[in-house]
Amino acid sequence: MPAPQDRPERWGATSEGAVDRYVLANGEGMRVGILTYGGIVQSVEAPDRTGATANVVLGFDRLRGYVDNPGPYFGALIGRYGNRIARGRFTLDGAGYELPINNGPNSLHGGAAGFDKRIWSATRTEDTVELRLISPDGDQGYPGTLTVTVRYTLTGGNALRIDYEATTDAPTVVNLTNHSYFNLGGEGSGDIYGHRVRLHAGHFTPVGADLIPTGELRPVAGTPMDFREPVAVGERIRTGDEQLSHAGGYDHNWVLDSSDGALTTAAEVSDPVSGRTLTVSTTEPGLQFYSGNFLDGTMIGTSGRLYRQGDGLALETQHFPDSPNQAAFPSTVLRPGETYRSTTVWQFGVSAG
Structure with missing residues (x-):
């Protein structure tokens, strides 16, 4: 395995301080760039079937791109709560909490100043970058001081493993994820409608027009949400289905068949x-598949090309949206003395042709 990069690259600064970029590399042709700003996965260089490498995640080649364009959350660590919380409100142990409203009538991805906009402290070993963040009590309206550690590990077998841990000093809710957008043809190469997707999920959580789950766990059978066998992303995306109309494409949570906490x-x-x-593996019970519906051609990515609708897809491993307000959904409550743990693995490979 190549020797580790001894010093990170200084990537600029925000009002919070300096931002560094770490690079992990292995002997199989993969390189991964990670920023201390937002814990962002800035690049993932992976080989194709001929051995040629390309960056397969969307993003920017300068820090200013991320600061000026926070909305897509390219590559970022999301917290305290990934996805939407209805009306920015929830009740925990009889106490009500108010969160920033930053997505229509709802709170999205931890609020207007979520973990994606923070500078994380970082240490590294040969194959791992460990990021740490302390979120104080009342941060974006959430109770309890939350201490978060995220480890990115690049294996010799072309897998990027993400391990999350968090503890709190008061009851709170936690739902951490990473918001990378993938284009396996290479970022900036065009849309992902020809990518074939398989989801190991027989149900999904339908949403209303505000993209908040209705509470139903609906079977995917007979709907455009059925990805139990590989289907091209674009094959059914314009069918006029009500769920696709609400989101402008795919932007829904799938209920994974295996939800016992095993990877x-x-x-x-x-x-x-x-x-x-x-191949995405996770210990989480849900996965948000998002087909890049809101990319609008206003952002120039790492390759110098515009990102348009459908130019990347996200696969956010998670607990379900709005779980603090949905008693039937798996709980996202974390209490003192408990440790939140979650693991996701992105395994890259090639098909024979």
Whole structure:
């Protein structure tokens, strides 16, 4: 395995301080760039079936791109609560809490100043970058001081493993994830509608027009949400289905078949052109599949090309949206003395052709 990069690259600064970029590399042709700003996965260089490498995650080549364009959450660590909380309100142990409203009538991805906009402290070993953040009591309206550690580990087998841990000094809710957008043809190469996706989920959580789950766990059978066998992203995205209309495409939570906390396969993606594949495994009970519906051609990515609708897809491993207000959903409550733990693995590979 290549020797570790002894010093991170200074990538600029925000009002909070300096921002560094760490690079992990292995002997199999992969390189991963990680920023201390937002814990962002800035690049993932992976080989195709011919051995040629390309960056397969969307993002920017300068810090200013992330600061000026926070809305897509490219590559960022999301917290305290990934996804939406209805009306920015929830009740815990009889006490009510108010969160910032930053997505229509709702709170999204931890609020207007979530973990994606913080500078994380970092240490590294040969194959791991460990990030740490302390979120004080009342941060974005959430109770309790939350101490978070996230470890990115690049293996010799072309897998990027993400391990999350968190503890609190008062009852709170936690739902951490990473918001990378993938294009296995290479970022900036065009849309992902030809990518074939398989989701290991027989149910999903339908949403209303405000993109908040209705509380139902609906079978995918007979709907455009059925990805139990590989289906091209674009095959059914314009069918006029009400759920797709609400979100402008796919932007829904799937209820994974295996939800016992074991690390199991959640999703598989393949690009027939490049031959690159991605398998996502997780300990989480849900996965948000988002087809890049709100990319609008106003942002220039790492390659110098515009990002338009459908130019990347996100696979956010998670607990379900709005769980603090949905008693039937798996709990996201974390209490003192407990440790939140979650693992997600992105396994990159190639198909034969």
